[in-house]
Amino acid sequence: MERSSAAVGAVRRLRTHPAQQQQQHPRPNQQQQQPPWRPGQEPDGLDGKKPAGSRGGGGARGLPLLPEARTALLLLLYLLALRGIAHLSLRRLVQPAERRPGEDFSxxxxxxxxxxxxxxxxxxxxxxxxxxxxxxxxxxxxxxxxxxxxxxxxxxxxxxxxxxxxxxxxxxxxxxxxxxxxxxxxxxxxxxxxxxxxxxxxxxxxxxxxxxxxxxxxxxxxxxxxxxxxxxxxxxxxxxxxxxxxxxxxxxxxxxxxxxxxxxxxxxxxxxxxxxxxxxxxxxxxxxxxxxxxxxxxxxxxxxxxxxxxxxxxxxxxxxxxxxxxxxxxxxxxxxxxxxxxxxxxxxxxxxxxxxxxxxxxxxxxxxxxxxxxxxxxxxxxxxxxxxxxxxxxxxxxxxxxxGMFVMSYPARVGSIMNYIVTAVAFLYLGRKTLQLRKRVSYLKELAIAFGFSVLSWLAVLIGVLIIAVFISLLGRSLFWYTHFHASVLLYGTAAVAGLILLHTLAKTFYYKNTSEQFLGELFFDVPVVFWSIMLALLTYLGHSSAFVSAIWIVFPLLTKLMTYKELKEKGATMKFLAVYLLGMFIPHVYSLYLNWIIFEMLIPILGRSGSEIPPDVIVAAFIVLATIFLSSYFLKFIYLAKSTKMSIITLATVSAVMFVLVCSGIFFPFSSDFANPRPKRIFLQHMSRRFHSLDGQLAKSDSGIWINGLDYGGISHITPHIPELNDSIRTKCEEGAPLCGFPWILPVDYLFKKNWYLPAPAITPKKPAHFQLLSKERTPSDSTKFTFEITGPSHMSVFLRPREGSTLSRWSLGDGTPLANNVGRDYFIYYTHGLQASPWRFWIEMKASEEPTKGMVTLSVVSQYLFEEDHNSPQLQALAERFPNWTFTSGWVSTYDQFIF
Known part of the structure; x- marks a missing residue:
């Protein structure tokens, strides 16, 4: 496909060899084609053309390109130095200082x-x-x-x-x-x-x-x-x-x-x-x-x-x-x-x-x-x-x-002004370059193409790595990084980097094959400038104070560009250029890594107790890929300034493939019982007795057993080899029509823990059982039915409410008087605790029915949690807990569940 003119700027048309261009006949009325560059006009290849006579291993005028091995080694050392500085900063607690006894904290x-x-x-x-x-x-x-x-x-x-x-x-x-x-x-x-x-x-x-x-x-x-x-x-x-x-x-x-x-x-x-x-x-x-x-x-x-x-x-x-x-x-x-x-x-x-x-x-x-x-x-x-x-x-x-040395702060409104100024400077920089090159190359169009390709490469890499994470989750190897976090970086991180290098190498080889390497270096420096400028403007517009991170990713790279431009223009992509470039980019890289590490410090442990429904590998993989994209955004230009990337792709792909095989083999066990640095798997065990009553108050059915919840995505898959009877044959089923599926949740987190297990066990009767009764039922002037209840029991209890079909809960004596339903489901959850001495708990609710209720107006469940003292344990519960391996942490207690219909 031809561009609109054969004049001096058509980058894609420059893929034709110069010798072939000389054999082509000019079109009628077409002006004589200008030489690729004139003395004093962008002699460094920034017009997009690779000058005739240049070799494959050099840029314009045969200027050198970056040697792959030394470049990769320097980048690796740079990243390790960044990691070391961030680690030391996060682990440094106090500075030795002269203290005044009696006046300072001891x-x-x-x-x-x-x-x-x-x-x-x-x-x-x-x-x-x-x-x-x-x-x-x-x-x-x-x-x-x-x-x-x-x-x-x-x-x-x-x-x-x-x-x-x-x-x-x-x-x-x-x-x-x-x-x-x-x-x-x-x-x-x-x-x-x-x-x-x-x-x-x-x-x-x-x-x-x-x-x-x-x-x-x-x-x-x-x-x-x-x-x-x-x-x-x-x-x-x-x-x-x-x-x-x-x-x-x-x-x-x-x-x-x-x-x-x-x-x-x-x-x-x-x-x-x-x-x-x-x-x-x-x-x-x-x-x-x-x-x-x-x-x-x-x-x-x-x-x-x-x-x-x-x-x-x-x-x-x-x-x-x-x-x-x-x-x-x-x-x-x-x-x-x-x-x-x-x-x-x-x-x-x-x-x-x-x-x-x-x-x-x-x-x-x-x-x-x-x-x-x-x-x-x-x-x-x-x-x-x-x-x-x-x-x-x-x-x-x-x-x-x-x-950790000092804190910088400024009002958010001042930050917004600063952010918009930085965004304006970035677009002025891009606009100036576009105007300078408008007679030689359609720079704005090329920038848009490069930006689009970069975004597509990021999306492709993200999707590809997430597919790996999903496969690992389906294979049952989720959480392999919980004790071995470095393994997730070596798997997901290297896969992301290898994918980015491969995609951009293909673009360089096929799409940009006759384009100046220095022009491409400029182009793919400006792509992240555009990306971070858009992010900065968007985050500032949405009122996020964290937009300052995007500003850092614009200011320091532009200053680095000023420091390295002359070196690149006159001597090409030398190791000195690379060293100065990395030095100029040190602050945004090390600070972003510092922030990422803080987030991972909080996030990774939480993902080990985040429930059975959220695949944590997908979250970890996504965070690692995003961190990789952000940290490598200004490194993409090195792909175009390097002589070759073959060995880098092979090495990274090999590391990722080896890690994939090792992860799939199960060599990285998620949990650890190492006393010095434990990583326990968390298990909740509740020996519960359930009783379900009909509308007339009669006992409809009852059961008892040990209810088991694994707090992580793996559930009890790692436990089954140690306790064979704990397997999917005893998976619990939701009690349809019962609030929160008829289970004694201590908090309304049933939407996070849909996979749980139920091992039948003898019924239990606490020595201090809960007592629940309906004190009164009356019609109100507002044509509602008011139910008043009284409950006594242990220090931790819950009440679940579910209006039955045709009824609504309009008012109650709790909170501010307006019932708050759980927006994940359609039930109401009331959490109750008391100290050592407490009066019987009385509360009332008002129900409204659209027609005469024949199957009741509300289903109400009373849950009692015995967390300590003599009622909190049972012989069956203790015997089961002792069979769990030492890399688990089990919390066990006794619960009762009573359901009524009114």
């Missing part, structure tokens, strides 16, 4: 608190360990601190036992009700009093079967030591500091709701710091701030000694990719208070397991957390802005740490 003393709290054992809500022993220990320590405090401060202590209810759109949406749970609230204030306060929050409860050293005993230990340090200060603070040791966070954020909505001190809170964990030790990451209130970020920047936080982590967390919430959500939504959310993120593999013990948390990790939180709390307690924090709520802020 990690050894905080460790003593930590060891004493974890020595109490697991601390589930409603257990004596949580409600009595831990509370008494905290009170003793606060009293001891008070005796050593200076005369300028006073310490007040209050034990709060709140009762309340709220609805939250977490896990599809559900409603929570709590009764007589526990908060230990400590206020440090100037002796003259203080009108305003800053809140520091931790939780001392834990999930069953773990002592919860990182989640969240270490945070409470840090807060005790901060209280000790601040109370001894000879200088009074301007504002009060409230330390909330909340005793019911693991029961879906209930204690924080009880404090912020009911405690009289909550009215004085103007800002908060929430201390959480998604891993065991390491650095504590600032992953949420605000809402808005950029002055809080500035307070962290000014006061934290070892800053570590990024708005990218905030946007990833708030996107819902990570299925988790913290007390930050409660203070923000129900208290309208701005704050900072911090969490330990390292080694999430053992989070919420028996391995989360005090000895796994480094003293340096405690020290850096204490230094940071003490500094920020003290800064806020002495800030004039705290008293009028709502007046400083003016937009979001862009913030990111630079390898």
């Amino acid at each position: 990690a050894p003393r905080a460790r003593t608190y930590l060891e004493n709290i974890t020595a109490i054992g697991p601390r589930a809500v409603g257990s004596p360990e949580n409600e009595i022993f831990t509370v008494n220990y905290l009170l003793e320590q606060v009293k001891a601190i008070e005796t050593q405090s200076s005369h300028v401060h006073t310490i007040s202590v209050d034990i709060q036992r709140p009762t309340g209810t709220f609805s939250i759109d977490f896990l599809g949406g559900f409603t929570s009700y709590y009764d007589n749970i526990t908060n230990v609230v400590v206020k440090l204030e100037p002796r003259t009093g203080a009108e305003h306060s800053v809140l520091s929050n931790c939780h001392f409860d834990s999930v069953p079967h773990t002592v919860g050293a990182s989640d969240d005993a270490v945070s409470c230990s840090v807060m005790l030591e901060i209280l000790h340090t601040l109370s001894k200060s000879p200088k009074p603070l301007q504002h009060a500091v409230i330390f909330l040791f909340n005793g019911a966070e693991e029961s879906v954020l209930q204690a924080s709701h009880g404090f912020i909505t009911q405690h009289p001190w909550a009215k004085s809170v103007r800002a908060f710091i929430n201390l959480e964990a998604a891993g065991v030790g390491g650095k504590e990451l600032v992953f949420q701030t605000g809402p808005e209130n950029p002055w809080l970020v500035q307070a962290y920047i000014s006061a934290a000694k070892h800053p570590f936080g990024c708005v990218v982590a905030q946007e990833v967390f708030q996107s819902g990719i990570i299925p988790a919430e913290t007390d930050f959500r409660i203070y923000r939504d129900f208290g309208n208070v701005p704050g900072i959310d911090l969490a330990f993120i390292e080694n999430g593999y053992i989070y919420h397991t028996k391995y989360d013990t005090a000895d796994r948390i480094l003293t340096d990790s405690i020290q850096r957390a204490g230094d940071n939180i003490l500094g920020v709390l003290k800064y806020l307690a002495e800030s004039d802005k705290l008293a009028k924090s709502h007046e400083y709520r003016h937009g979001n802020v862009v913030f990111f740490d630079v390898f």
